[in-house]
Amino acid sequence: MPRFRLTMLRHAMHAQGLDAMLVSSPSGIRYLSGFSGSSGLCVVTRRGAWCLTDSRYRLQAREELRCFRPLMVRESFGEAIARHSLLRGCRTAGVEEGELTLAGFRALRKQCAPCSLKPAGGVLGRLMSCKDRGELLHLERAVEITDRVFCDVITMIRPGVAERDLAAEISYRQRRAGADGDAFDVIVASGFRSALPHARASAKKIRTGEIVLLDFGCTVEGYHSDMTRTVVIGRAAKLVRGIYDIVLRAQEAGIAVLRAGCAARDVDAVVRRKIADEGYRRFFPHSVGHGLGLRVHERPRLAPRSPDFLEAGNVVTVEPGIYIPGRGGIRIEDVALVTETGSRVMTASPKELMIL
Amino acid sequence: MPRFRLTMLRHAMHAQGLDAMLVSSPSGIRYLSGFSGSSGLCVVTRRGAWCLTDSRYRLQAREELRCFRPLMVRESFGEAIARHSLLRGCRTAGVEEGELTLAGFRALRKQCAPCSLKPAGGVLGRLMSCKDRGELLHLERAVEITDRVFCDVITMIRPGVAERDLAAEISYRQRRAGADGDAFDVIVASGFRSALPHARASAKKIRTGEIVLLDFGCTVEGYHSDMTRTVVIGRAAKLVRGIYDIVLRAQEAGIAVLRAGCAARDVDAVVRRKIADEGYRRFFPHSVGHGLGLRVHERPRLAPRSPDFLEAGNVVTVEPGIYIPGRGGIRIEDVALVTETGSRVMTASPKELMIL
Numbered sequence: 216m217p218r219f220r221l222t223m224l225r226h227a228m229h230a231q232g233l234d235a236m237l238v239s240s241p242s243g244i245r246y247l248s249g250f251s252g253s254s255g256l257c258v259v260t261r262r263g264a265w266c267l268t269d270s271r272y273r274l275q276a277r278e279e280l281r282c283f284r285p286l287m288v289r290e291s292f293g294e295a296i297a298r299h300s301l302l303r304g305c306r307t308a309g310v311e312e313g314e315l316t317l318a319g320f321r322a323l324r325k326q327c328a329p330c331s332l333k334p335a336g337g338v339l340g341r342l343m344s345c346k347d348r349g350e351l352l353h354l355e356r357a358v359e360i361t362d363r364v365f366c367d368v369i370t371m372i373r374p375g376v377a378e379r380d381l382a383a384e385i386s387y388r389q390r391r392a393g394a395d396g397d398a399f400d401v402i403v404a405s406g407f408r409s410a411l412p413h414a415r416a417s418a419k420k421i422r423t424g425e426i427v428l429l430d431f432g433c434t435v436e437g438y439h440s441d442m443t444r445t446v447v448i449g450r451a452a453k454l455v456r457g458i459y460d461i462v463l464r465a466q467e468a469g470i471a472v473l474r475a476g477c478a479a480r481d482v483d484a485v486v487r488r489k490i491a492d493e494g495y496r497r498f499f500p501h502s503v504g505h506g507l508g509l510r511v512h513e514r515p516r517l518a519p520r521s522p523d524f525l526e527a528g529n530v531v532t533v534e535p536g537i538y539i540p541g542r543g544g545i546r547i548e549d550v551a552l553v554t555e556t557g558s559r560v561m562t563a564s565p566k567e568l569m570i571l
Numbered sequence: 572m573p574r575f576r577l578t579m580l581r582h583a584m585h586a587q588g589l590d591a592m593l594v595s596s597p598s599g600i601r602y603l604s605g606f607s608g609s610s611g612l613c614v615v616t617r618r619g620a621w622c623l624t625d626s627r628y629r630l631q632a633r634e635e636l637r638c639f640r641p642l643m644v645r646e647s648f649g650e651a652i653a654r655h656s657l658l659r660g661c662r663t664a665g666v667e668e669g670e671l672t673l674a675g676f677r678a679l680r681k682q683c684a685p686c687s688l689k690p691a692g693g694v695l696g697r698l699m700s701c702k703d704r705g706e707l708l709h710l711e712r713a714v715e716i717t718d719r720v721f722c723d724v725i726t727m728i729r730p731g732v733a734e735r736d737l738a739a740e741i742s743y744r745q746r747r748a749g750a751d752g753d754a755f756d757v758i759v760a761s762g763f764r765s766a767l768p769h770a771r772a773s774a775k776k777i778r779t780g781e782i783v784l785l786d787f788g789c790t791v792e793g794y795h796s797d798m799t800r801t802v803v804i805g806r807a808a809k810l811v812r813g814i815y816d817i818v819l820r821a822q823e824a825g826i827a828v829l830r831a832g833c834a835a836r837d838v839d840a841v842v843r844r845k846i847a848d849e850g851y852r853r854f855f856p857h858s859v860g861h862g863l864g865l866r867v868h869e870r871p872r873l874a875p876r877s878p879d880f881l882e883a884g885n886v887v888t889v890e891p892g893i894y895i896p897g898r899g900g901i902r903i904e905d906v907a908l909v910t911e912t913g914s915r916v917m918t919a920s921p922k923e924l925m926i927l
Contacts, residue, residue, distance in 0.1 A: 253769060270856040271768040274896060312674040317666065317690065320673045334673065383746035390739035395771070396756055412627040413609060415751070500626040540630060 217281040220247055220342065221264055227338045228259070234305035235260045236335065237296075237323060240314035242509035243339050245437050248283040250276055256292040257283060258301045265301060267292050293326030302330045309335025337514075344506050344514040345528035350438060351552065354508070354530055357394065357440035358550055358561045360433050364388045365444060365564050372571055374423045374448060378403040382416035382431075389433040398432030398439040398511050409445065410544040412501055412536060423449040426543040432511070439511045441532050442562055443548035446569040458495070458537050459545050459568045465489035466547045466566075469503055469517075469533040473551055473558035479515040479523040486535045487519070495537045504532040507550055529553040530561070573605055573637040576698065577620055583694045584615070590661035591616040592691065593679060595648075596670035598865035599695050601793050604639040606632055612648040613639060614657050621657060623648050649682030658686045665691025693870075700862050700870040701884035706794065707908065710864070710886055713750065713796035714906055714917045716789050720744045721800060721920050728927055730779045730804060734759040738772035738787075745789040754788030754795040754867050765801070766900040768857055768892060779805040782899040788867070795867045797888050798918050799904035802925040814851070814893050815901050815924045821845035822903045822922075825859055825873075825889040829907055829914035835871040835879040842891045843875070851893045860888040863906060885909040886917070 224247065228236055238244055238257040244266065245251050247259070252272040258265045266283040268276055276285040288295035296302060308327060310320060312334035324332050346354065368385055382401040389397065404414035406425040414428075421427055425448050432441040445462075447455060469486040483503040490499045502518035507530045515523030517531060525531075531553060536546030549562035580603065584592055594600055594613040600622065601607050603615070608628040614621045622639040624632050632641040644651035652658060664683060666676060668690035680688050702710065724741055738757040745753060760770035762781040770784075777783055781804050788797035801818075803811060825842040839859040846855045858874035863886045871879030873887060881887075887909060892902030905918035 273856075274767055275769075310673065312677070313672055315673050316669055317671050317673055317676045318668040318692070321668070321690070334677070336674070379746065379751075383743055386746065387739055387743035390735065390742065395735075400752055411630050413631075500629075 217247060217249055221259065221282050223342055224259060224339065225261060227342065228261075228309065231309065231335060231338055233307055233309045233333070233335060233338070235302055235308035235330065236338065237308055237310050237327075237332070238339060239319060240311050242437065243311060243314065243343070246339070246343050246509055249279045249281045250283070251279060251437060252276065258296060260302065260305055263301065267295055291322060291326070293323045296323070297326045302327055305330045308332055309338055311336035311339060313340075340514045343508055343510075345526050346508060346530055346552075347528070350508065351530075353436045353438035354440070354550075355561060357398075357433050357435040357438050358442070359563075360389055360392045360394050360435065361431065361440040361442050362563045363392060365429070365442065369446075369569070369571065372421065372427055372446060372448065375420055377418055377420050378405055378408070378416040379418055381421075385429070385431050389431075394433030394435055395437075396434050398434055398441055402428065402430035404428045404544075407541055407543060410538040410540050410542060412538055412544065412546070421448060426455060426545065428544060428546060430546065430548065437509045439507050439509075441507055441511065441548065441550060442564065443534055443536075443546045444564060444566075444569075445545045445547065446571055448571055451568060451570055455543070455545070456568065458539075461490060461493045461495065462535055462537055462545045462547050463566055465535045466533055466549070469535065470549065470551055470558060470560060473525065473531070473533070473553050475525055475527040475553055475555045477525045479517045479521040479525060480519055482517045482525070482533070483519050483521065486533070490535060490537060498537045498539060499535060500538070501536070504534050506531050525553045527553060527555045573603060573639075576603055577615065577638050579698055580615060580695065581617060583698065584617075584665065587665065587691060587694055589663050589665045589689070589691055589694070591658055591664035591686065592694065593664055593666050593683075593688070594695060595675060596667050598793065599667060599670065599699070602695070602699050602865055605635045605637045606639070607635060607793060608632065614652060616658065616661055619657065623651050647678060647682070649679045652679070653682045658683055661686045664688055665694055667692035667695060669696075696870045699864055699866075701882050702864060702886055702908075703884070706864065707886075709792045709794035710796070710906075711917060713754075713789050713791040713794050714798070715919075716745055716748045716750050716791065717787065717796040717798050718919045719748060721785070721798065725802075725925070725927065728777065728783055728802060728804065731776055733774055733776050734761055734764070734772040735774055737777075741785070741787050745787075750789030750791055751793075752790050754790055754797055758784065758786035760784045760900075763897055763899060766894040766896050766898060768894055768900065768902070777804060782811060782901065784900060784902060786902065786904065793865050795863050795865075797863055797867065797904065797906060798920065799890055799892075799902045800920060800922075800925075801901045801903065802927055804927055807924060807926055811899070811901070812924065814895075817846060817849045817851065818891055818893055818901045818903050819922055821891045822889055822905070825891065826905065826907055826914060826916060829881065829887070829889070829909050831881055831883040831909055831911045833881045835873045835877040835881060836875055838873045838881070838889070839875050839877065842889070846891060846893060854893045854895060855891060856894070857892070860890050860904075862887050881909045883909060883911045
């Protein structure tokens with residue numbers, strides 16, 4: 216598979232007038248070369264492909280690398296590029312501007328001269344956003360684990376349990392179920408805290424009558440899952456039922472319009488309009504969704520000003536929410552695979568309002 | 572406390588000829604302003620201090636911010652800086668070049684003109700490296716949790732247990748003990764895998780006679796702990812005992828030379844020489860240690876080419892290792908507070924070779 220990815224990258228480089236590409240993000244390196252170490256740099260030219268890392272990763276690089284020549288370096292990556300003349304004859308090399316730090320860029324630029332460096336992260340980002348069969352298997356496995364763990368922990372969501380203990384349980388169970396780790400810090404937010412769209416799990420205990428919002432995911436072979444469900448403890452106020460229904464219908468409307476060729480901002484618009492029509496526009500302060508893969512947030516962004524168009528093989532989240540400060544918030548999030556004719560929802564957990 | 576930090580930052584800015592500082596890293600933002608959200612930008616000028624974030628974090632920003640004016644923005648941070656003329660009259664503003672992406676830098680640079688942006692991450696990094704009393708309390712608490720969890724899981728390190736299950740247990744117990752999360756992915760590496768200095772926990776099961784290397788830490792209020800211990804299951808080969816002893820003596824020699832004023836590279840040199848003297852130079856392929864705080868790797872770097880000098884209040888790791896490919900590796904790591912007269916080791920777990 217990496218051989219095919221390398222070929223695709225070279226085609227894309229050629230189309231952009233790039234003689235080389237310097238891939239610095241761990242996710243980009245893993246995608247192209249198979250190497251999963253935390254420090255590395257892939258250098259791809261029209262003829263060669265090298266993966267630079269240091270001797271801490273010697274054995275790992277030897278085991279994992281496909282199609283790339285390993286180079287164990289003692290100096291900085293830039294110095295190694297210069298010493299081995301990896302960019303000989305290259306005039307322009309692309310870098311991942313959204314992943315590379317300014318310091319990293321300046322160090323590389325100095326050593327790569329006279330080859331000039333140019334932001335070109337989108338070249339790789341677009342390839343990475345269209346998943347092949349092997350990638351979908353990892354994503355499905357990650358989604359499956361997250362679904363299963365949600366089902367397992369439902370019985371533990373009860374009055375008196377601290378948010379952070381529930382979060383610890385989720386994290387533990389995802390690992391025990393075969394995940395490599397959490398996709399991001401598990402969010403468990405109850406009561407008024409559910410109105411904070413990015414609340415972390417706190418020491419607060421869950422109480423009867425409260426909303427509990429759970430947002431979590433795991434990683435399998437580097438691929439992320441991501442799911443949100445919101446439940447109610449004891450009994451649900453009429454307002455909560457009403458809002459839940461609005462969010463659910465908006466979320467389903469978003470999923471219904473997913474399809475290769477559709478503008479990502481149009482998906483956002485459809486979902487946002489559903490919520491605005493019910494008078495909750497200003498209580499939905501974030502974008503509708505994002506691509507998911509080796510990165511937890513990647514192309515395409517389902518947001519009002521997104522320039523992206525959906526392509527077959529994109530895996531995206533659809534996750535609207537309504538948050539009433541001081542009262543609570545509701546968010547529902549699934550992962551879906553975009554196809555030529557529509558989409559296939561990968562998340563299997565039920566979406567009806569659960570009153571526990 | 573943040574007021575004092577802001578004053579110190581302004582002094583340092585003045586000394587560097589900076590009219591403003593744009594702090595983009597979550598750790599830097601938290602250090603200065605108290606805000607712990609995952610998306611924000613602090614703008615500090617000689618007169619003003621603003622924390623830009625978006626409305627997802629409205630409640631959190633209101634609760635957490637000290638000394639900084641919250642600004643909820645709908646547009647990009649750069650656009651908001653321009654619209655509110657936050658840099659009016661400023662000619663040069665510093666940015667955190669080691670934390671800011673190239674894309675982030677370019678977006679800011681465009682909007683901040685005519686104010687020019689200059690790499691100045693070291694200004695904040697140096698402040699952050701000297702811990703005050705409040706910070707030390709969080710670090711101590713994080714180190715304490717890690718120590719306790721190590722003590723708890725010792726009985727679980729036995730033949731037949733998978734590395735990843737042990738890692739899951741460690742992660743779970745750190746959270747249950749009050750940690751906010753793991754400081755980094757828990758490393759459990761057994762047998763030949765212990766020779767990979769950055770191995771993750773795998774599905775491999777621990778077997779009798781094997782080395783087991785555990786490297787983990789947690790976070791408390793954003794502050795990280797970090798500890799490594801290496802144990803042996805059943806019985807230790809003579810070679811293993813010998814190497815363990817060399818690593819331990821090298822590690823203790825490193826701790827013994829810690830002291831405010833000492834060059835960080837000299838600490839590295841002392842430890843490296845101890846290992847080289849025994850003939851294992853090429854089996855120690857990483858640096859001796861790093862600063863620890865709101866970032867898991869920060870100033871000072873205890874490495875051969877480090878430009879840093881130790882200061883009182885630095886909290887550093889000392890973590891030499893010897894790794895024999897195919898056989899196994901041993902690493903021992905403590906956290907120590909640098910003082911005017913020496914250091915105080917914060918890690919309390921025993922360091923004698925444990926044969927379980």
